[in-house]
Amino acid sequence: MPSSYRVSARRSTDEVIEQYGDMLTDYCVKIKDIHKDITEFWDEHEKKIKNFYAKIQAPDDVIVSACPEIILEEICKRIGVKNYIGSVVDMENGIIERVCYKENKIAAFKSIYGDMPIDSFYTDSMSDKPMMDLANNAYLVSGDHIELVKNDGVWLSEPKTGLFK
Numbered sequence: 001m002p003s004s005y006r007v008s009a010r011r012s013t014d015e016v017i018e019q020y021g022d023m024l025t026d027y028c029v030k031i032k033d034i035h036k037d038i039t040e041f042w043d044e045h046e047k048k049i050k051n052f053y054a055k056i057q058a059p060d061d062v063i064v065s066a067c068p069e070i071i072l073e074e075i076c077k078r079i080g081v082k083n084y085i086g087s088v089v090d091m092e093n094g095i096i097e098r099v100c101y102k103e104n105k106i107a108a109f110k111s112i113y114g115d116m117p118i119d120s121f122y123t124d125s126m127s128d129k130p131m132m133d134l135a136n137n138a139y140l141v142s143g144d145h146i147e148l149v150k151n152d153g154v155w156l157s158e159p160k161t162g163l164f165k
Contacts, residue, residue: 025093025094025095026094027094028089028090028091028092028093028094029093029094031091034070034091038070038071038074039074041071042074042075042078046075046078046079049075049079050141050144051144052144052146053079053122054079057079057080057081059082060083061081061083062083062084062085062109062113063076063081063083063084063085063086064084064085064086064100064105064108064109064131065084065085065086065087065100066086066087066099066100066101066105066127067086067087067100068086068087068088068089069084069085069086069087069088070089070091071086072084072086085100085105085108085109085112086100087099087100087101088100101127102127102128102129102130103130105128105130105131106130106131106134109131109134117136118131118134118135118136119135119136119137120135120136120137120138120139121134121135121137121138121139122138122139122141122146123138123139123140123141124140124141124142126140132149132150135150136150136152136153137150137151137152138150
């Protein structure tokens with residue numbers, strides 16, 4: 001797993017906005033056809049969705065991601081996921097309205113689903129530890145390796161991925 005995952009887990013939401021906000025604003029102002037760009041992006045990257053997901057997918061799944069919802073919408077339609085929560089960006093001016101990152105994921109999730117229990121949570125980043133804390137079962141995904149790190153509400157031994165630091 002790249003070391004950038006370990007670094008990103010320590011960034012605050014404000015630091016993320018500060019680092020990427022201007023870049024996003026510039027991109028949004030210059031973009032001509034966002035839907036075309038998103039379609040082309042997923043045409044190229046849809047194959048990166050892990051094969052195991054199709055085997056465990058359920059109708060009540062919720063994808064919670066730092067990715068902007070406008071980008072999540074396309075892939076969720078393609079793979080049949082109806083429920084998703086992401087960052088919210090005003091695409092006309094590039095203003096970030098909500099960053100769905102770290103503890104903000106919890107706030108976004110609870111604003112829609114209240115205290116609905118999370119049975120299983122899958123992630124590739126320890127920046128999602130706040131969501132993992134809420135889940136009954138948590139898994140770290142690295143490539144094709146899926147590691148159960150929390151089972152029935154109990155944290156297990158340190159994950160082999162080296163992210164649990």
